[in-house]
Amino acid sequence: MRAILILLLTFTVVSANAGTTYDVEIKKYKFSPNQITINPGDSIRWINKEKRQYHSVWFKSIDALEPDYLFPGDTYTKKFNAAGDFNYECGPHPKMLGVVRVLEANTQGYISVDKKQELLHLLKHDCGSCHGMTLAGGLGPELSPDSLKRLSTDQVVHTILNGRPGTPMPPWRQFINENQAHWLAEQLKQGKTL
Numbered sequence: 001m002r003a004i005l006i007l008l009l010t011f012t013v014v015s016a017n018a019g020t021t022y023d024v025e026i027k028k029y030k031f032s033p034n035q036i037t038i039n040p041g042d043s044i045r046w047i048n049k050e051k052r053q054y055h056s057v058w059f060k061s062i063d064a065l066e067p068d069y070l071f072p073g074d075t076y077t078k079k080f081n082a083a084g085d086f087n088y089e090c091g092p093h094p095k096m097l098g099v100v101r102v103l104e105a106n107t108q109g110y111i112s113v114d115k116k117q118e119l120l121h122l123l124k125h126d127c128g129s130c131h132g133m134t135l136a137g138g139l140g141p142e143l144s145p146d147s148l149k150r151l152s153t154d155q156v157v158h159t160i161l162n163g164r165p166g167t168p169m170p171p172w173r174q175f176i177n178e179n180q181a182h183w184l185a186e187q188l189k190q191g192k193t194l
Contacts, residue, residue, distance in 0.1 A: 020116070021077065023190060024098070025049050026070065026090075031098035033153060033189065037182055039103055039111055043079040048072050056091040057098075066091040103179065111183050119176065119184050123193055130168060135193060139168060145191040156185035 019041035025032045027049040036044065046057045048070040057076050058066050069092070070076055080086065083104045090096035111119075124133065130140035141147065148156060160181040163171035172181070187193050 019043060019079070021045050022186065023047055026055050029053070029090075029093055029096055031090075031096060033186075034098045035101070035153070036099075036186065037101040037103060037179075038080060040081050040083060041079070042102075043077050044100055045075050045077040046070065047075050055093065055096065057088055058091045059086055059088045061087065111180060115180065116183065119180055120187070120193060122175070123184060123187075135188075143188050143193075145189055148189050153182065153185045153189060156188060157181045160184060 019039070021043040022036055022038060022045070024036065024044055024046045026046055031046070038044070048055055050072050052072060054069040054071045056067055056069050057078070059078075067076070080100060080102045083102045086100045086102065088098050088100070123135075127140075127143070128135065130138055131143050132138040132140075135143040137143075157178065159169065160176070161171060161173045161178065163169045176184070
């Protein structure tokens with residue numbers, strides 16, 4: 001019984017510190033999104049969604065050798081523990097560029113697991129009152145990844161923080177900071193909100 005309890009406690013601690021995994025699609029010779037901001041302990045999973053083309057995810061400043069190629073359907077996951085900006089490229093296609101920005105753990109940029117849950121609750125209940133409980137649209141427009149494709153993450157952040165003058169969309173700046181709005185915008189663009 002004691003061994004089972006220790007095992008359960010260990011699993012709970014590991015799960016709490018596991019971080020979030022964000023997806024970056026590789027399609028049409030682009031990383032999408034090509035810039036992403038995460039917290040320490042979070043991971044990025046690159047997914048090759050091309051029909052025939054192979055690519056790689058090469059952090060030249062970290063890895064001297066180019067990693068294995070990702071063929072269509074393949075994935076590559078990397079966890080980031082240190083803060084900083086990490087630039088990467090596709091080895092066979094060096095014009096394909098991306099950057100992973102990892103925020104400092106002890107700054108206002110860090111978002112705890114509890115705060116992330118609070119932000120998702122705010123999105124579902126407060127934003128959902130206009131955009132629909134499943135964000136499929138209502139008084140406000142649909143907030144699906146497809147409907148937000150034409151907007152950059154920064155444009156979505158601007159709308160969250162400042163609202164849209166002349167529409168019922170209010171500014172949320174008094175309730176959330178820029179880093180939290182950025183995290184929320186990325187969740188919306190990736191469809192990880194429900």
